[in-house]
Amino acid sequence: MSKMKKMLKYGTVMFASTLVLSACGNGDVPDLDDDTGAADDPDTEETAEGDLPEVEEGDTSTLMIGLTNAPDSFNPFYRPGVAGTWIQRFFYDSLLVMPTAEDFEPGLATFETDDNQVFTVTIDPDANWTDGEPVTANDVAFTLNTIADPEVETTLGTSTAMIQGTDSSGVRVEGSDELSGVEIVDEKTLTITTEEPVDLALISEFLGFNVLIAPEHIFGDIEVADIPNSEAATMPTVFSGAYQFVEYDTDNYVHLEANPDYHRGAPAIETVYARVMNGTALITEFQAGNLHMAAGGGIGMVPVQDVALLEDIDGLVVEENPSFNGQYMIINNERFPDPRVRQAFAYAFNRELTVDNLLEGRGEVLSSTYSTASPYKDEALEPLPYDPEMATQLLEEAGFDFNQTLDFVVPTGNAVREQNGDLIEQWLTEIGVDVNLQTYDFPTWLAMANDLDYDIGLMGWGHTVDPNIASYVQTGGASNNMGIEDSTIDGLLEQGMAGTDYDERFPIYAELQQYLQDEMPIVPLYSDSQFAVRSEALNGGIKEYWAGSLHDLHEWTLDSQD
Structure with a gap:
């Protein structure tokens, strides 16, 4: 399929019925913004393993991931680095997911539009926060309004810049308390109106996927200027995603546990450790059988000089893919x-x-x-x-x-x-x-x-x-x-x-x-190039379109290596 046809596939269709959308992140816009964005590669040193469990033979419940760049933020409104965004996607959901560079599917919601300007967003009726509260239209409206608040520290302005009631930087127009383009219809429904009709790829990727929805009942009582240093942003406790944040041993590992009530299905793998290490240690840990996958995408980076070493390890799959970054x-x-x-x-x-x-x-x-x-x-x-x-x-x-x-x-x-x-x-x-x-x-x-x-x-x-x-x-x-x-x-x-x-x-x-x-x-x-590295025991992991790799996270499984 030609590049033009690929884009036309989702860039020219007018929506008259419910459309499932999703979008990409980069790493992180960049967050990659880049968002991402700006997404990039924080310095990491090789650290001690602390209380990390070892990979035990036959264990199919614990996933070990290698990161060469430490997460820099757990604040859903401020994601300057791709590593932080990637980790946040384990426990915060976006409205849409993007399994490939061409396809969009529901995350927390579906989108529907007749004119590419007014979008009806319908939240999944089974989507709940881990404290039992439902994910609602108020959560989405709160998230978008917070990003657009002139007092907030955010890297996501580009994601809201298309919404009616913002300026070109995504900041709410002066004199208004809420975005005029965001209207709540009922508990599970809202409409988002853009200033002008927009390309479906743009709104899907920047707003549908890049924005992670935050719980209003957790962040709503915090002054926007105080969010970065709040416990909600530094030690989050309430989530909508496949996993729940447990602990961050700084520059060592992030510990996550499965969310059994995840609306898209309980994760098959119960525990995840995302381990922070330098590139040399990453190679060594793969050789020792202590890792199941590298995070890829600039945050689990395999030194190009060492790729051949990984390719020679039995039971390890190494794939080279082009990068958008x-x-x-x-x-x-x-x-x-x-x-x-x-x-x-x-x-x-x-x-x-x-x-x-x-x-x-x-x-x-x-x-x-x-x-x-x-x-x-x-x-x-x-x-x-x-x-x-x-x-x-x-x-x-x-x-x-x-x-x-x-x-x-x-x-x-x-x-x-x-x-x-x-x-x-x-x-x-x-x-x-x-x-x-x-x-x-x-x-x-x-x-x-x-x-x-x-x-x-x-x-x-x-x-x-x-x-x-x-x-x-x-x-x-x-x-x-x-x-x-x-x-x-x-x-x-x-x-x-x-x-x-x-x-x-x-x-x-x-x-x-x-x-x-x-x-x-x-x-x-x-x-x-980006390298997707995983154990043959892992059914899942990094895909060719790196940014969409976690869309089926809850379905990943580990085979016994007895």
Whole structure:
């Protein structure tokens, strides 16, 4: 099936009867927002096992998962990292699920619309919170209104930005106490009205799947400004998902137990431990038989150099899949407003060498923010070539101060990215740019980036199937930590969101990709393959479309390995 036909399959159909929808997350929008988004890879060190049980021969009730990046948040309204979002999906449900990049199915609810603008959301009558309270339309309305509250700390503004009564950043319009586009019909029904008709893929992915529904009776009495530090956000106790949060032994493991009353069916596996470790330990634990799967998607990362070791382990399944995500050099646009300087950085980097040597060919050079996995990638747009002479010429034309030293931040926790940081330092030095390479754990680096306290740095972004990247590059975007303020970018993003099908939207995003390459507010580097690793005993695990891997979590089983 062609990319266009894939998008047309769910991008042009007008809904006249109940439609089951779902959406993708990225990792996390990025949360990947990216959401994701911005979703990325926090630093992790190898830690002691604490009170973790060992994997016992014949045990089919306990699942051991390997994470190389620790969860950074259990707050359903604030999910800056893909690892935190991934863990939250075990215990908080979204309205819709997305098992593949093409298909949508019910999560907590179904959607119905006649015009792609007014959506009737019907909550599953059997959906309850783990304290016995029903999941209601009030919970959904509360979640959306909280995300849109101007006082809340959130990474999900892009998810509400399409709803009537919000501005382009997803914030509730000034002077209103509630979103005008969210109306409760009865206990299990509400309507969501968008400002304009929207592409079904957009609302499915960004609102239906990316938003995790929070219990109003738990969060409703907390001042929105106090939510981040509240017990409800740091040690959650009430859930709607397949599992219940039990404990987080910081940087060691997350302990989860099955929710026997889960509305889609009680999980077959009773206990889950998501263990945090570095990449070397991940390999060792697989070799010892102490893990059933790696989390994948940038949070259970197998070092590319070690993939062959896993492929040689009997009883282990290793699959290589393309990724929607990407690695970038972000640039403080306030300090470097001249696009010639930013383009010079791109010409200075031998990105093909990075893919061929550091990734061993298991990935691709990015020309913009879309990889070949995306149906919206403009295949005609080639990456800028490696041309250090052109880089030097552009810097000279821009009057670049070669006597200054640039602060270059490389977050720890991703071995390939760290190695690429060393190469970038070398390549910049070769064109006469002096850099001070600094390494920080990811949370520290993210705080610096948000404060624009850097010159250049490396960052991973989680992307969705839908091409909307407003959270990263729109003026005021939740994950715009580059200081980008560009009316052309903002205008193209608005046009892209207003389109209602693939044919209408593709040329807009193709123009955006060309403009991003011309202005180079960020330097796209590479997208590395993702590896799904699991024991043959596990019936489930990471799938080709990584973001949808947990849609059938409650159905996973473990075979006895006696």
